[in-house]
Amino acid sequence: MRLKIINGRIIDPENNIDQTGNLFIEEGRIVGINKAPKGFKAEQEIEASNQIVCPGLVDLCARLREPGQEYKATIASETAAAIASGITSICCPPDTIPVIDSPTVVELIFQHSSSSHLSRVFPLGALTFGLQGKSLAEMDTLKTAGCIGVSNAYAPIDDTEVLRRALEYAVTCEITVHLYCEDNFLRNNGVVHEGPISTRLGLPPIPETAETVAISRALLLIEQTGARVHFCRISTARSIELLADAKSRGLDLTADVGIAHLHLTEMDIGEFNTDCFVLPPLRSQRDKEGLRAGLADGTISAICSDHQPHDADAKSAPFSMTEPGASTIEMLLPLTLQLVRDKTLTLQQAVAALTSAPAKIAGIVAGSLSIGSPADVCIFDPEASWTVERDSLLSAGKNTPFTSWEMIGKVTQTILDGNIVYKN
Amino acid sequence: MTGNNIQLDAKGRLKHFLTIEGIDRSLFIEILDYAESFAAVGERAVKKVPLLRGKTIANLFFEPSTRTRTTFELAAKRLSADVLNLNILSSATKKGETLLDTLQTLEAMHCDMFIIRHANSGAAHFIASQVAPHIRVINGGDGRHSHPTQAMLDMFTIRKHKPDFTRLKVAIIGDVAHSRVARSEIHALSVLGVPEIRVIGPKTLIPNDISSLGAHPYYDMNDGLKDVDVVMMLRLQRERMCSALLPSEHEYFKRYGLNEEKLALAKPDAIVMHPGPINRGIEIDSQIADSERSVILQQVSHGIAVRMAIMAMIMGSQSEEAH
Numbered sequence: 001m002r003l004k005i006i007n008g009r010i011i012d013p014e015n016n017i018d019q020t021g022n023l024f025i026e027e028g029r030i031v032g033i034n035k036a037p038k039g040f041k042a043e044q045e046i047e048a049s050n051q052i053v054c055p056g057l058v059d060l061c062a063r064l065r066e067p068g069q070e071y072k073a074t075i076a077s078e079t080a081a082a083i084a085s086g087i088t089s090i091c092c093p094p095d096t097i098p099v100i101d102s103p104t105v106v107e108l109i110f111q112h113s114s115s116s117h118l119s120r121v122f123p124l125g126a127l128t129f130g131l132q133g134k135s136l137a138e139m140d141t142l143k144t145a146g147c148i149g150v151s152n153a154y155a156p157i158d159d160t161e162v163l164r165r166a167l168e169y170a171v172t173c174e175i176t177v178h179l180y181c182e183d184n185f186l187r188n189n190g191v192v193h194e195g196p197i198s199t200r201l202g203l204p205p206i207p208e209t210a211e212t213v214a215i216s217r218a219l220l221l222i223e224q225t226g227a228r229v230h231f232c233r234i235s236t237a238r239s240i241e242l243l244a245d246a247k248s249r250g251l252d253l254t255a256d257v258g259i260a261h262l263h264l265t266e267m268d269i270g271e272f273n274t275d276c277f278v279l280p281p282l283r284s285q286r287d288k289e290g291l292r293a294g295l296a297d298g299t300i301s302a303i304c305s306d307h308q309p310h311d312a313d314a315k316s317a318p319f320s321m322t323e324p325g326a327s328t329i330e331m332l333l334p335l336t337l338q339l340v341r342d343k344t345l346t347l348q349q350a351v352a353a354l355t356s357a358p359a360k361i362a363g364i365v366a367g368s369l370s371i372g373s374p375a376d377v378c379i380f381d382p383e384a385s386w387t388v389e390r391d392s393l394l395s396a397g398k399n400t401p402f403t404s405w406e407m408i409g410k411v412t413q414t415i416l417d418g419n420i421v422y423k424n
Numbered sequence: 425m426t427g428n429n430i431q432l433d434a435k436g437r438l439k440h441f442l443t444i445e446g447i448d449r450s451l452f453i454e455i456l457d458y459a460e461s462f463a464a465v466g467e468r469a470v471k472k473v474p475l476l477r478g479k480t481i482a483n484l485f486f487e488p489s490t491r492t493r494t495t496f497e498l499a500a501k502r503l504s505a506d507v508l509n510l511n512i513l514s515s516a517t518k519k520g521e522t523l524l525d526t527l528q529t530l531e532a533m534h535c536d537m538f539i540i541r542h543a544n545s546g547a548a549h550f551i552a553s554q555v556a557p558h559i560r561v562i563n564g565g566d567g568r569h570s571h572p573t574q575a576m577l578d579m580f581t582i583r584k585h586k587p588d589f590t591r592l593k594v595a596i597i598g599d600v601a602h603s604r605v606a607r608s609e610i611h612a613l614s615v616l617g618v619p620e621i622r623v624i625g626p627k628t629l630i631p632n633d634i635s636s637l638g639a640h641p642y643y644d645m646n647d648g649l650k651d652v653d654v655v656m657m658l659r660l661q662r663e664r665m666c667s668a669l670l671p672s673e674h675e676y677f678k679r680y681g682l683n684e685e686k687l688a689l690a691k692p693d694a695i696v697m698h699p700g701p702i703n704r705g706i707e708i709d710s711q712i713a714d715s716e717r718s719v720i721l722q723q724v725s726h727g728i729a730v731r732m733a734i735m736a737m738i739m740g741s742q743s744e745e746a747h
Contacts, residue, residue, distance in 0.1 A: 196636040200445075202545040202568030202607055205631075271430070272546035316554075317523060318544035318566070 001043055001418055002026045004036070008048030008379060012055060013352035014359075014368035023053055025375040028418035033369065046420075048379055051412060054351050056088025056376030058358040058367045060178075060256050061232065062307035062329055064090070064121065065396075067108055068097025073309035073396035075109065078329065079118035081394035083422045085330045086378030086411040087305075089359070089366045090119050093178075094126040095153035101126035101137045103145035110146060118421060120376075122364055124151040124178055127166050131155035136166055139173045148362050149176040149230070154279060156184035160217060167227035176363060180232045181214035181239075182280065191320045193281040197266040203319060206281050208236045215239050219246045222253065230361050231255035233306055235280035237290020244299045254361050255299065257291050258306030259335045260326055262344075264288075264401060274315045275401040278306075279324040292344045301357040305332040309397020327397035330388075334407035337382060341408070377415040384410035430552055437741045440552045440561040441734050443570040444611035452615050456580050459726075459733035465502060466728055475736045476505035482535045483509045484526075485564070486542040491700055491724070492564050492574075496539050499731035508535065523547075524554060531556055537739065538562070545569035545604075560738045568602050574699055575608035577730040578656070579616060581723050585695050586653055589616040595648050595690075596639070597624040597680060598658030598707055601631050605699050606658055610637045624648035625680060628669040645680055649689040657682055657698040660707050673706050683709040687717065695719050 003025040010033060011018050017033065024032035024040055031037045059082065065073040082090055092109070094100035100109070100123050113121035125142030127150040129135045139150050150170060157163045170177045187210045192198045194205030215231065219242065222229050231243060234255050243255055260278060265285050269276045276282055294300045308325025315322050328335075336354055339345045345353070359367025366376060385408045390398040414422035429446060433439040438451065447455075465471055481500045483493055493509065500507045512526065530538070537560040540548045545567030552561040565571040579589075586592055594613055600606040600623045613621050614637075621639045623630055630641045642648030649655065664670050682696065696708075696718045704710045712718060 194632065196633045199631040199633040199636060200607070202566075202570070202604055204568075272549050313522070316550075318542065318547035318550045320544050320546075320567075 002040060003044050003046065003375075003415070003418060004042035005046045005048050005053055005377070005379065008051050008053035010053045010369065011348060011351045012369040013348050014055070014356035015370055017369065018348060023369065023377070025377070025415070025418045028375050030369050030371055030373050030375050032371065046379065046413060050383070051379050051381050053377060053379050055355040055367050055369050056378050056414065056416065057086045057333065057354045058089040058362065058364070059087045059307070059329065059332065060091050060302055060304040060358045060361060061093060061258070062090045062305050063309065063325070064092050065309060066096065066112060067105065072311050072314070075112040075121065076116045076118070077396040078307070078309060079113060079116055079121065081329050082119040083414050083416065084394055084411060084424070086333050086380060086414055087329065088119050088376035088378070088414065088416050089122060089362070089364060091122045091124055091148065091362050093151055093153040094124050095131060095155065099126050099131050100124065100147070101129055101131075101142070103141055106142065106145040106147060119416070120366070122148045122362060124149050126150065127152040127170070127177060128157065128162065133157040133159060133162055136169050139169060139175055143173055143175050148364055149178050151178035151232070152180070154180055154182070156182060158184050160221075163218070164221050164225065167221055167225040167229070171225055171227050176228045176230055176361070178230045178232050179218055181211055181218055183210045183214045186210040186213060191277060191281070192269060193266045193283040195266055195284055197269050201269070201272065208238055208283070211236050211280060212238045212242060215242050219251065222251060229253050233258050233280055234291065234294070234300060235261050235283050235287065237287045240290050240294035240299050244294070244297070247299065254301055256302040256304050256358070256361070257295065257300050259303055259328055259332050260306065260401060261291055262288065262295070262303065262339065263335055268401060272319045273401070274317075274319055274322040275326060275399050275403070277319060277322055277324050278326050292339065295339070295353065296344055296349070301353065302361055303332070303336055303353045304358065305329040307395070309395050310399045312398070315399050325399070327393065327395050327400045328402070329395055330393055331400070331402050331407060333380060333411065334409040337409040375415060375418040378411060379413045379415075380409055380411045382409050384408070386410055430549065433741055438734070438737050439741055441572055441738060442548045442552055442561065442563045444572045444575050444608050444615065447615065449615050449617070452579075452612070455576060455730070455733055455737065456583060458737060459580055459730045462732040463726065463729040465732070466725065471502050472504055473502065474504045476500070476503040476739055479505045479536045479739060480534060481505045481507050481537045481539065481735070482530055483507065483539045484512060484530070484541070485510065486512045486540070486547070487565070489541050489565070492541065495724070495727040496564060496731055499728050499735060502728070503732055503736055505735075523551070527551060527555060531559065536560065536742065537735065539564045541565045543567055558742060560742055562734065562738065565604055568604050569607065571604040571608050573727070573731055573734060574605050575612040576734065577723060577727045578609060578697060578699070579612050580726045580730050581697065581719055582654055582695070584722070585719065589613070589618050592618045592654060593620040593622070593652040594618055594654040594656065595622040595624055595652045596656045596658065597645065597648070597682065599629045599660050599664060600625055600634065600658065601629045602661065602664070603658050607637070609656060610639050614638045622648050622652065626670065629664070645686055646689060649686055652690045653694055655682065655687065655690055655694055655696045657696065657707050659699060659701065660703060677706055681705070681707055681709065682712055684712065687712060697723060700724065
């Protein structure tokens with residue numbers, strides 16, 4: 001199909017483009033910006049005046065709960081929520097049931113995602129077998145099966161020797177390691193940030209050092225092994241300093257932050273609000289500001305949803321008996337745009353954090369409007385506002401901490417592979 | 425899930441009793457004054473008043489407790505309520521029934537009030553947010569969070585001896601980090617205007633942010649006890665010993681056990697309190713526990729009067745709603 005998107009503000013950070021004009025799509029590819037290719041005749045036109053036209057968004061971490069926890073959500077339900085939120089590529093971590101440590105699980109995920117014809121799904125394979133932190137997973141086999149990286153998800157690797165060898169083996173396989181840093185001993189079954197809220201509510205605390213000690217350990221091992229590591233879900237201001245320092249010494253590393261941590265703090269837990277039980281925990285105001293500053297100066301380059309849909313029972317118990325994670329995928333774009341209104345980021349930086357930067361980290365062909373690249377496009381109205389209501393969420397997980405928040409920015413159309421797959 | 429004022433009704437009256445936080449001074453004093461009237465009941469030959477006749481109160485203890493459960497039971501019986509004791513540790517939840525299933529079952533039996541003791545912080549808040557509107561919840565201790573009736577009875581006891589809270593120095597000694605009693609005491613003392621609240625213990629057992637609650641940390645008991653009017657000892661769980669938190673009972677008693685020598689640093693008329701059950705020779709010397717300075721047994725009997733007052737007050741708001 002030949003598609004012409006007319007008069008939108010085209011923002012493509014990868015190619016440094018920010019201009020109002022037309023975008024031309026043919027046979028699933030971007031074929032022109034402003035200048036139509038010779039003989040191009042649009043079969044369909046989309047009027048995009050006062051709207052922003054950008055690459056389809058890339059989410060570095062969303063749980064789709066399939067296989068294994070279909071009672072929480074499915075690939076079909078969550079990719080539908082994603083596509084309505086402008087997200088055309090999703091990386092999913094390996095902590096499914098069974099774990100993504102064999103090609104069969106990878107194949108199953110590909111089958112289910114391709115049959116729903118919604119967002120593209122890119123699985124991360126396991127770093128250690130069964131995520132147990134004891135022996136190596138078959139990283140090369142997983143890579144061949146289509147995994148874009150390896151990760152131990154939230155499962156700890158207590159044994160530093162195992163982490164060292166896993167990083168070395170990842171170097172051997174030339175695969176990126178997505179590393180979530182948490183010292184399991186310092187976490188000590190904690191559920192909230194160690195600070196005024198843990199003290200007041202008497203909830204088991206997670207100190208800042210649970211993250212910073214684990215990051216420091218990883219940084220030294222990266223220096224030793226030369227592994228290509230992406231740091232997932234940074235939550236403290238001190239972590240930003242550690243990463244910035246390592247980068248200044250020439251280490252090639254990247255980092256992301258979950259959208260909730262850029263907007264919420266421990267205070268949002270209030271009186272045991274279980275929707276605010278997330279890992280890493282919501283931290284202090286100082287940490288939130290530090291994360292925002294780290295994003296602005298490029299220490300962190302990507303924002304992800306860290307979407308974790310849950311069934312109602314999972315959040316319906318005394319705080320520390322509930323399951324961690326928040327349903328956030330539908331708020332990823334508007335809450336990132338809020339950072340522009342808060343003067344944390346420029347609009348170009350904000351779009352880059354959701355497109356070119358995560359695509360580069362994932363090593364996938366996405367996140368740009370380069371001529372010849374796949375025509376995954378997100379069109380949104382930056383001024384349209386809507387209110388988050390639990391029951392109106394498309395995700396099967398209604399566990400959002402953003403209930404009744406006003407969102408500004410709404411996706412009007414999502415184009416995947418040159419086809420309009422979502423229209424509002 | 426739950427709002428701040430879940431324990432108060434639209435008129436600001438006590439609906440549930442979950443935490444000291446959010447109880448203002450006038451309501452606090454009202455409860456203490458009301459408890460005075462029940463203290464006399466316990467000394468009469470016939471120890472019953474008919475205030476809660478026909479009501480059913482369920483003691484839901486998800487964690488073992490003797491003292492708190494029995495004083496709640498006695499308090500309920502003296503108010504003429506029917507009491508159901510459920511030791512849930514050994515029953516339903518082990519068979520895979522969820523907390524909510526258990527509650528619904530009890531609701532179906534037409535209980536009017538639940539007294540909850542649970543190992544997880546926030547359990548009482550959670551239950552109060554889930555029960556049918558006419559059901560009342562009293563927190564009998566949730567995790568490390570709150571034990572509001574204990575704090576209330578302790579304030580009642582302090583008031584008997586030291587009526588003016590605004591002139592007091594109070595020290596709380598022991599495992600503050602894991603103590604729901606300590607948190608509730610700190611809030612209660614603050615509400616009543618105590619100008620100096622100290623917490624004393626090793627750094628491993630004092631939360632870093634304790635000053636955010638308005639308490640000043642001391643790691644040296646000799647400094648912390650100087651000139652205090654009230655010495656509140658906390659119970660130390662044996663499992664804290666020989667861990668990463670504490671090396672031994674011997675060393676703990678040496679630094680933080682209350683003996684004559686350390687107590688001499690407090691004001692001469694200082695009282696000694698303990699929520700019980702006491703570990704003699706670990707947190708407190710036997711001689712002191714049994715001395716005139718100790719008000720430990722008074723705390724126990726005051727516990728019944730204070731719990732009667734709280735139950736009667738809460739059920740009062742329920743009956744009014746029903747009419």
